[in-house]
Each structure stands twice: as C-alpha cells, then as structure tokens.
Amino acid sequence: MSDQASAGPLPVPAEVRSSKKFFTSEKTTSILYPIITFVLLLVVWESSVTYFNVPDYMFPRIMPVMRELYTGYVDGLMYPHLIYTLKSTLAGYVIGCTLAIIVGALLAESRTFEKFVYPFVIALQSTPKVAIAPLIMIWCGYGLASKIVMVATMCFFPLFVNTISGIRQTDPAMLNMMRAFSSPGWLTFFRVKMFAAAGHIFAGLQISIVFALIGAVVGEFVASSAGLGWLVQSAMANFNTPLMFASIFSLVALGLAGTSLVRFVHRRVVFWDRSVKAASH
Amino acid sequence: MLKGDPMNAVPSHAFAAPNPAAMGLPLDPAVAASLQAGQDDAILRVDGMSVVYPSSRGPTSAVVNLNMTLKKGEFVSVLGPSGCGKSTLLSVLAGLQRATSGKASVFGKPMVGKPHPNVGIVFQRPTLLPWLTVLENILIPIETMRLRKPDYMDRAQELLKLVALEKFANHYPDELSGGMQQRVSIARSMIHNPGLLLMDEPFAALDAMTRERMSIELQDILRVSQQSVLFITHSIPEAVFLSDRVLMMSSSPGRFIEEVTIDIPRPRIAETMATSAFAELCGSLRRLYIH
Numbered sequence: 001m002s003d004q005a006s007a008g009p010l011p012v013p014a015e016v017r018s019s020k021k022f023f024t025s026e027k028t029t030s031i032l033y034p035i036i037t038f039v040l041l042l043v044v045w046e047s048s049v050t051y052f053n054v055p056d057y058m059f060p061r062i063m064p065v066m067r068e069l070y071t072g073y074v075d076g077l078m079y080p081h082l083i084y085t086l087k088s089t090l091a092g093y094v095i096g097c098t099l100a101i102i103v104g105a106l107l108a109e110s111r112t113f114e115k116f117v118y119p120f121v122i123a124l125q126s127t128p129k130v131a132i133a134p135l136i137m138i139w140c141g142y143g144l145a146s147k148i149v150m151v152a153t154m155c156f157f158p159l160f161v162n163t164i165s166g167i168r169q170t171d172p173a174m175l176n177m178m179r180a181f182s183s184p185g186w187l188t189f190f191r192v193k194m195f196a197a198a199g200h201i202f203a204g205l206q207i208s209i210v211f212a213l214i215g216a217v218v219g220e221f222v223a224s225s226a227g228l229g230w231l232v233q234s235a236m237a238n239f240n241t242p243l244m245f246a247s248i249f250s251l252v253a254l255g256l257a258g259t260s261l262v263r264f265v266h267r268r269v270v271f272w273d274r275s276v277k278a279a280s281h
Numbered sequence: 282m283l284k285g286d287p288m289n290a291v292p293s294h295a296f297a298a299p300n301p302a303a304m305g306l307p308l309d310p311a312v313a314a315s316l317q318a319g320q321d322d323a324i325l326r327v328d329g330m331s332v333v334y335p336s337s338r339g340p341t342s343a344v345v346n347l348n349m350t351l352k353k354g355e356f357v358s359v360l361g362p363s364g365c366g367k368s369t370l371l372s373v374l375a376g377l378q379r380a381t382s383g384k385a386s387v388f389g390k391p392m393v394g395k396p397h398p399n400v401g402i403v404f405q406r407p408t409l410l411p412w413l414t415v416l417e418n419i420l421i422p423i424e425t426m427r428l429r430k431p432d433y434m435d436r437a438q439e440l441l442k443l444v445a446l447e448k449f450a451n452h453y454p455d456e457l458s459g460g461m462q463q464r465v466s467i468a469r470s471m472i473h474n475p476g477l478l479l480m481d482e483p484f485a486a487l488d489a490m491t492r493e494r495m496s497i498e499l500q501d502i503l504r505v506s507q508q509s510v511l512f513i514t515h516s517i518p519e520a521v522f523l524s525d526r527v528l529m530m531s532s533s534p535g536r537f538i539e540e541v542t543i544d545i546p547r548p549r550i551a552e553t554m555a556t557s558a559f560a561e562l563c564g565s566l567r568r569l570y571i572h
Contacts, residue, residue, distance in 0.1 A: 177408045180375050182396045183425035191424070195412045272411040272453060 057239040068246035082250060084226040085216050088144055089254070092151020093212040097205060100156045104163030109189065125157050129215070133222045147219035147227070154215030159204035166200025167193050199273045202266040209258040213251060228254075323350035324477055324509055325374065330383035332369050342534035343369040346383070349528060349537065351511055353476070356503065358512045358520035358527045360566065366535030367513045371481050374511065375402050387477060398426055401470030401508075403480040407462035409454040409469075416441070416450040419469045426473060433472060440468040443502050460491040467499065471506060478510045484519065496522050497551060504548060517570070521562045522549055529569050539569050 022028055042062060048054075049061050056064055072078030107114050107121075133150055140146035170193050178188040220229030228247045235243040327350070332343045344366035351357050359367050372378045373385050376396035385392045388399055401422070409418045416437055423433045441447045444464040446457075454462055463483060470478055483499075484492045496519050503510065514520050520527045521543055529539040545558055553559055 171408075173404065173406055173408045174410065176377065177402075177404060178421075178425060180377060180396055180402045181422040181425040182398060184427075187425060191421075192410060195410070198412075272455060 057241050060242040060245060064242035065245045065249075068242045069249070072246055072250070078231075078246070078250065081226055081228050081231050081247075082254075084144070085213075085220070085228045085251070086254065088147035088219065088227070089151055089212045089216045089258075091144075092148040092215060093155050093209065095148065096152030096155030096212070097159050097208055099152070100159035100204070100208075101163050101201065104160045105167060105189075105194075108164045108167035108193075121160075125161070129153050129157075130218050133218050136219070137223045142223045142225070147216055147224070150219035151212045151215035154211040154218075155208040158207040158211055159201065162200045162204030162207075163197060166197025166204075169200070170196040198270045202262065202270060206259055206262045206266070209262055210255060213255050213258070217251065323352050324388055325349075325351040325511065326384075326386045327370070327374075328384040330370070330373065330380045330385050332366070332373065332378070333381040344530075344535040347535070347537060351477075351509060353509055354507065356510045356512065356523055356525045358514055358524040359530055360514055360517065360520045360527050361530030361535060362532045362570070363515055365530050365532045367515075367530055368481055369535070371479050371511070371513050375400065375479050397477075398473070399476045401473065401475035401478045403463075403466055403470045403478065403483045405482045405485050407454070407459070407466040409462055409465055411454050414451050414453060415446060415457070415465050418454065418465055419472050421469060422473050428473065436474070437468075437472060440471055443505060444468045444498075458491075459487055460495060463487065463495065464498070467502065471508065476509060478508045480510060480512045482513050482515065485515070492516075492519070493551075493554075497549075499523065500547070500549060517563050517566050518554060518559075521545075521559060521566065522554060527566065529566065541566060 023032075046062050049059055069078075107117065129150075132153070136149050136153070137146050140149050174192050174196065175188065178192055183191075216227065217229035217232075220227040221233055224230040228251050231247040232244050235241070235247065327347050330347045331345050333340045334343055335341075347370060349357070359370060361367050369378075373380050373392055374387060376392050376394055379394040380392075387397045390397055409415075410421070413421075419437050419440060420430055420433060423430050438447065438450070441450055444467060446461060446464055446468070449457060449461070454465070457465065463486075467483070470480075484495045487495060500523055510523075512520070512523060524543050527541045527543060528537050529541065530536065531538045541562070543562060545553060545556075545562070
C-alpha cells in the first residue's frame with residue numbers, strides 16, 4: 001500500500017507522501033480503523049436509542065452508563081467486585097491450567113494411563129460444566145473457594161486437549177533424531193516434546209482465559225455476595241440496566257486484558273514459531 | 282586403491298556382489314587384497330540381512346540378503362532408486378529398527394534396535410530443534426549421551442569452523458539457509474567424534490547447485506575429520522564424487538547388484554566432475570541403473 005506513492009510517475013511532495021504513508025501504514029490502520037468502528041457503534045447506539053425513545057431500563061443511553069462507570073471507578077464502588085472476580089479468575093486459572101498441562105502430558109506420554117482414564121475424561125468433557133456449578137457450591141461453600149474451583153474446572157479442558165494434541169503432533173523426524181542419538185525418554189520429553197507442544201499449549205491458554213471468566217461469572221450467578229457477575233445479577237433485580245452495562249464492560253475489559261497478556265507472553269516464549277510471527281504483524 | 286590410471290582400472294574393478302571372491306570372478310589382486318583386509322578390520326558388517334514389513338497384502342520385503350563390510354577410513358555409498366530400501370538398511374545400522382533375519386554389526390556389536398554411541402547420523406532433512414541456537418543444536422548428542430557439555434565446547438567451535446559457520450553459533454536455525462542447516466546437522470553428527478557416520482541422502486532436499494557444492498565441502502570436511510562414512514544416495518555423480526566404493530542396489534525388494542570401486546585420486550575438486558574418468562564411471566553406473 002505504501003508503495004503506491006513512490007510508484008507513481010509524477011514526483012510527489014515529501015509532506016504529502018509522508019501523510020499518505022501515515023494514514024495507510026499497517027501500524028496506523030490497525031489502531032485507527034477499529035477506533036472508527038467503535039465511534040460509529042457509539043453513534044448508532046446513542047442516536048437509535050434517542051430516536052426510538054427507548055427507556056433507560058431497556059437499553060440505556062451512553063451517559064447513564066458513563067455515570068455508573070464514573071462512580072464505579074472514580075468513587076471506587078466497583079473495585080471490591082472487580083478484585084473479587086479477578087482473584088477467583090486468576091487463582092482458578094493458574095490451578096486449572098497447571099493441572100491440565102500435567103495431566104495432559106501424562107496422558108500423552110503413557111498409553112496405559114490413557115486407557116485407564118480416557119473414556120472418563122471424554123465423559124467429563126461432554127458434561128456442561130455450568131450444570132455442576134450448584135454442586136460445587138454445596139461442596140466448597142458460597143465463598144471464594146467455590147468460584148476458584150468453578151474457574152479451574154472450566155479452564156481445564158481446552159488446555160488439557162491442546163496439551164495432548166500438541167505433544168502428539170511433535171515432528172516424528174525430531175523424535176527419530178533424538179532416538180538415534182540414544183536420548184532417554186525424559187530428555188526427549190523436556191527438550192523436544194514440550195517445546196514442540198508450546199504453540200498448542202499457548203493456544204489452549206488463550207481459550208482457557210475466556211473460559212475462566214465464564215466460570216467466575218457463573219459461579220457468582222449461582223451464589224455469591226460480591227464480584228462483577230454478582231453485580232450484573234443484583235442490578236437486574238433493580239432494573240438498573242446502566243449498572244449492568246458498566247459491569248459487563250468491566251468483564252469485557254478483563255477478558256481483553258487477559259487475552260492480550262497471554263498473546264504477548266506467547267510471542268515472547270514461542271519465538272521460533274513462524275505462525276505466531278505472522279499473526280503478530 | 283587410489284593409485285593407478287582410473288580409466289583403465291574401471292572395468293576390471295567392477296564386480297558383482299554379494300561375494301565376488303566366492304563366486305569365482307576374476308579380481309584385480311589389489312582389490313582382492315583390500316577386500317581381504319576389509320574383512321579383517323571391518324567396522325561395519327552386514328551378513329545376509331533381510332527386512333520384511335507386514336502390510337495389508339501380506340509381508341513385503343524391503344531388503345533381501347544384503348552383505349557388505351566397511352573398513353576404517355572408507356567412504357562407501359549405497360546407490361539406488363527411491364524406495365529401494367536403502368534407508369531401511371541405514372535404519373537398522375542406526376539401531377532404529379531390527380533386521381528380520383541375518384546379522385548386522387557395528388564395531389563388533391550386533392545391531393538389535395539400539396543405537397551405537399560411536400555412530401553419528403545425518404538425515405535427509407537437517408532436523409534441527411528450532412528453539413535452540415546452532416551451537417546448542419550441535420551439542421544435542423552430548424546431552425542425550427549424558428556426557429559433560431563443557432568438555433565439548435572447544436570441539437563444537439572447531440566443528441563450526443570446519444563447516445564454515447563459526448559466525449552463526451548463536452543464530453537460530455530458521456535464520457539459516459537449507460544448505461547451512463544441513464552443515465549444522467553434519468557438525469552435530471560429528472560432535473562426539475564418532476568412528477562411523479551414517480548419512481541418509483543428506484543433500485536430497487537441497488537444490489542442484491547447493492548440492493554439488495555440499496559434496497565438495499563434505500569431502501573437504503572428511504579429509505580433516507577422518508571419519509568412515511556409509512552414504513545413502515540416489516545421485517550417481519554424488520556417489521562417484523564422494524566414494525571409495527559404490528554399492529548399487531536394485532529396486533524393491535532391495536539387493537546389492539554391483540560393487541564399483543572409485544579410484545579417482547583425492548582430493549577431488551570441482552574440475553574432477555568434468556574429467557573423462559568421472560564421466561566414464563558415472564556412465565557405467567547409469568547403464569547398470571537402467572538395466
């Protein structure tokens with residue numbers, strides 16, 4: 001795109017060329033264009049709600065939502081809930097993902113272990129985790145612990161499946177090479193398979209972060225006294241739709257922050273993966 | 282073996298495998314003597330080896346009744362069309378699979394599906410680990426054989442110099458060209474100073490020009506490192522250029538049909554490929570290939 005200016009037969013003044021480059025360059029467009037879409041969405045939202053005269057409890061205008069966000073984050077009423085959800089999400093995510101990688105690696109490496117547990121793993125995977133949320137409340141109480149367990153259960157499966165397929169998809173030529181140089185199995189595992197699976201594992205970590213938030217919110221829906229999910233539900237009881245919007249936007253922000261963090265670490269750790277490099281441009 | 286006029290020597294040096302002496306073929310006395318010596322200090326020995334694979338249409342033979350020896354310092358090529366079982370032979374010698382019948386031994390140790398530590402191997406693809414630097418990749422055999430890495434750092438640097446990649450020690454494989462990557466894998470195969478190198482069509486994945494240059498470079502590397510080599514290839518000029526002996530294999534099931542001694546004096550250089558002796562040898566092998 002940026003070549004068009006220089007390819008033209010007529011000499012183009014420098015400042016024109018540079019401004020053209022600025023507005024069409026890959027870097028600018030990837031930031032500017034989504035902002036344009038965002039502003040357009042806001043305009044459509046505000047104008048249609050005003051035009052059709054929709055009441056605030058059905059679909060609030062932008063200002064009441066902004067007011068809720070202001071009282072939430074400037075006066076600080078939202079922080080306890082944000083921190084509660086963040087705590088359960090992070091703790092559950094770490095626990096669920098650690099277990100997923102360990103059990104996934106064991107299962108990928110040991111056919112015997114696989115035969116013992118695989119059918120049950122499939123059955124568990126097919127269970128809608130949301131349905132067992134009330135059970136978890138009974139077992140772990142209504143506090144933070146039950147939310148952590150809920151998040152961990154949700155996180156586990158996407159990463160577990162990706163860990164197995166990642167390890168199994170290791171290039172057989174590499175395994176053959178390690179074998180030809182008399183490598184013991186554990187060394188091949190830590191030197192080759194774990195690295196070969198890293199791309200898949202990070203993809204799983206990215207899916208799991210989204211699942212973690214779902215787990216936290218569902219846990220708070222079922223029984224809680226704090227958290228952004230609980231805030232959404234209690235706002236519903238009062239028809240406080242602007243507060244629901246503010247809470248949902250906070251959850252979206254959490255999800256976005258989590259995914260970008262995982263993507264950032266992915267690029268740093270799996271530096272040799274060409275598909276990651278290509279995706280980052 | 283390297284002396285004498287190659288033009289005259291070719292016809293009399295070409296004889297039939299598996300055991301020409303036993304078959305009573307007339308032999309050049311010098312070759313007969315070297316063969317005899319080979320029998321005694323052979324570092325690699327294959328006796329009546331066959332490999333049979335199970336398949337949906339019943340058992341299929343990959344190679345049948347192979348006999349060969351390789352003595353210290355020798356460069357022997359196994360030449361044959363794709364799918365003739367050359368790689369199966371190498372795979373058994375590398376300890377990656379077992380022979381169905383017959384015997385194969387390396388340095389006197391029977392090969393029964395376990396690699397010999399005194400062997401280095403180069404594959405068709407470089408098979409470097411992309412998350413390790415060139416230097417770390419070269420040191421992989423040291424790690425896998427549970428040797429002390431610091432003891433081999435100097436040797437790693439020497440080998441990098443030998444394959445002309447000393448400036449790339451800390452680069453990652455994907456920053457290197459295909460030819461450079463294959464040179465890294467050659468250095469890797471030599472890091473533990475093995476007595477025998479097994480090379481499985483190491484230049485097959487490279488373009489024709491790089492391939493020719495790599496042959497010359499490999500010969501120069503080996504003149505310094507003095508390793509014995511069993512080299513698998515389907516390229517006639519490559520086999521002639523590099524080898525002391527070429528074993529010709531028929532297509533499936535693979536058996537040795539001819540053994541040709543290459544007595545073009547060393548060092549062989551790029552111009553060697555343009556000599557009539559070289560062309561003559563390639564021609565006689567090509568005729569065997571077609572019939």
